[in-house]
């Protein structure tokens with residue numbers, strides 16, 4: 001595996017067309033990163049920001065499904081035009097390839113795709129690009145580390161030990177790269193039954209404790225809401241579909257906060 005070197009040796013290119021780029025990350029898959037990235041992007045939009053969403057998961061893109069996008073992006077003067085959905089500028093490898101075809105790509109091809117998406121897409125007048133990162137610390141992370149400027153990262157995790165192990169690795173990676181970690185989110189932290197009782201499905205308190213151990217901010221919990229999964233599957237995430245839902249309010253609170261922190 002290639003070693004990630006400290007950031008200062010590299011000249012990093014900002015993504016053109018946006019003020020800030022924020023990565024949504026976790027070292028582990030299946031913790032709800034893409035769900036968070038899409039809903040958070042929608043929440044930022046609702047709070048009045050201009051937002052782009054870059055699905056940087058080359059092997060497992062999920063934006064076409066989560067936003068129900070079937071079209072292919074056009075290109076103009078050698079640049080790809082993002083697809084506009086829910087008033088968000090979107091780009092994903094899934095727009096360019098057949099959904100059924102597995103991506104069997106070597107590292108350099110992944111690197112080249114990420115460079116294309118960050119340098120050869122006409123992102124326009126954005127306040128934020130939200131980057132949905134793939135799990136792990138592989139070629140995509142390395143490409144961002146060495147070449148592309150990120151203005152912050154939010155780490156999403158579920159509370160079980162095995163996920164937290166990976167979170168710690170993720171924190172160390174961003175620290176080493178000199179990317180500011182905005183904070184940690186505890187996703188699917190618990191389930192509240194119809195009886196009003198709280199069920200800690202994956203354990204409890206681990207993400208908050210990890211944040212404290214590493215001196216990072218804890219951004220809060222998002223419980224398990226069946227509607228979050230349902231509306232994602234239907235291609236209209238909950239923030240867009242149910243403005244008054246508790247989950248939507250949590251995403252909105254976070255978005256207002258980040259907006260304030262970066263734009264005010």
Ligand SMILES: Nc1ncnc2c1ncn2[C@@H]1O[C@H](COP(=O)(O)OP(=O)(O)O)[C@@H](O)[C@H]1O
Nearest residue numbers: 029030031032033034035188223224225228229
């Ligand atoms: N807060 C939540 N409540 C209920 N289901 C969730 C929640 N967050 C994520 N999910 C579900 O968990 C699964 C994995 O989420 P996904 O966003 O694809 O994870 P990742 O991008 O980290 O691999 C999806 O089926 C999604 O609907």
Ligand SMILES: [Mg+2]
Nearest residue numbers: 033034057062
């Ligand atoms: Mg994902």
